[in-house]
Amino acid sequence: MSDPVTIFEVGPRDGLQNEQRQIPTADKIRLTDMLSETGLRKIEVTSFVSPKWVPQMGDAAEVMAGIARRPGISYAVLTPNMKGLDGALAAKADEVAVFVSASEGFSKANINATMAESLERIRPVAARAAEENVPVRGYVSCVTDCPFDGPTPPHNVALMAEALLEMGCYEVSLGDTIGQATPRAVNYMLDAVLAVAGAEKFAGHFHDTAGRALENIDASLAHGLRTFDAAVGGLGGCPYAPGAAGNVATEAVVAHLHSKGHDTGVDPAKLAEAGAFARSLRSVPA
Numbered sequence: 001m002s003d004p005v006t007i008f009e010v011g012p013r014d015g016l017q018n019e020q021r022q023i024p025t026a027d028k029i030r031l032t033d034m035l036s037e038t039g040l041r042k043i044e045v046t047s048f049v050s051p052k053w054v055p056q057m058g059d060a061a062e063v064m065a066g067i068a069r070r071p072g073i074s075y076a077v078l079t080p081n082m083k084g085l086d087g088a089l090a091a092k093a094d095e096v097a098v099f100v101s102a103s104e105g106f107s108k109a110n111i112n113a114t115m116a117e118s119l120e121r122i123r124p125v126a127a128r129a130a131e132e133n134v135p136v137r138g139y140v141s142c143v144t145d146c147p148f149d150g151p152t153p154p155h156n157v158a159l160m161a162e163a164l165l166e167m168g169c170y171e172v173s174l175g176d177t178i179g180q181a182t183p184r185a186v187n188y189m190l191d192a193v194l195a196v197a198g199a200e201k202f203a204g205h206f207h208d209t210a211g212r213a214l215e216n217i218d219a220s221l222a223h224g225l226r227t228f229d230a231a232v233g234g235l236g237g238c239p240y241a242p243g244a245a246g247n248v249a250t251e252a253v254v255a256h257l258h259s260k261g262h263d264t265g266v267d268p269a270k271l272a273e274a275g276a277f278a279r280s281l282r283s284v285p286a
């Protein structure tokens with residue numbers, strides 16, 4: 001196989017953050033440790049966000065302290081503000097992620113800030129992380145559709161992505177937060193975004209709510225993107241995005257990419273084991 005594609009595993013964070021039942025810390029650690037055995041090189045483990053907003057992620061420090069780190073894997077965490085970055089640095093995260101929205105409605109609901117305010121809030125986070133030599137990844141949510149504002153103008157996505165890259169993000173992940181994107185909408189959005197920077201600066205982050213995530217990945221591959229976020233077991237959703245159930249399953253993405261001749265470095269059998277455990281953690285096992 002050739003033409004490598006990087007899978008950014010977000011299951012322990014995006015997958016679990018929406019679960020109603022408080023998942024035991026030991027199970028979160030076990031899930032990440034199982035993922036570390038699969039060949040994945042990027043794993044988003046947890047988020048240092050306000051536990052008042054997302055109680056499920058309230059054990060971020062304990063999870064980071066408990067995982068068995070394998071050399072060559074970057075263990076990432078989400079950081080919404082300076083307090084989150086302090087937690088991430090204390091936990092020795094290998095990289096951090098800042099997140100903004102391309103729509104005002106979701107920005108307010110998710111992080112209690114306007115789009116402009118959110119950029120000002122994370123600017124010092126990115127600067128401090130750079131001082132500490134910790135790579136920063138950026139997320140833009142609602143890149144085609146917002147649960148509150150409807151369709152997102154591609155221009156908004158380009159502006160937010162440009163701002164994140166200017167702050168020093170090494171990559172910007174483009175989030176179809178509610179899984180309503182179509183390949184056509186992805187094409188329009190990427191035409192705008194790729195006028196800002198090359199495809200190597202972007203990742204696709206597709207939720208599979210409407211069953212189109214793999215088609216949207218194909219549209220993104222055709223534009224040159226070679227990094228995709230996915231959640232093992234297809235867990236996921238965002239507590240502040242009504243209807244955002246289900247990140248695209250890592251197993252499905254890996255199988256799809258391998259069938260197209262791409263190399264992910266991921267062992268499907270080991271991934272299936274982690275997927276079975278991930279699904280067993282759901283409030284209503286599927």
Ligand code: HMG
Nearest residue numbers: 048049050053080083084110111112139141142175177238
């Ligand atoms: P706020 O209420 O406006 O902020 O929330 P605040 O500064 O007034 O803080 C409220 C309380 O939280 C205070 O505690 C703070 O100390 C505490 P109190 O004084 O009342 O006792 N606090 C924190 N505690 C721990 N760690 C922190 C932290 N920050 C404040 N980092 C805030 C603003 C941004 C903090 C809040 O809205 C928040 O945490 N939001 C996160 C929501 C979230 O995690 N959403 C899911 C992730 S995004 C996503 O899933 C999309 C993505 O997957 C891509 C896609 O699909 O599109 C990435």
Ligand code: MG
Nearest residue numbers: 014175177238
């Ligand atoms: Mg997401």
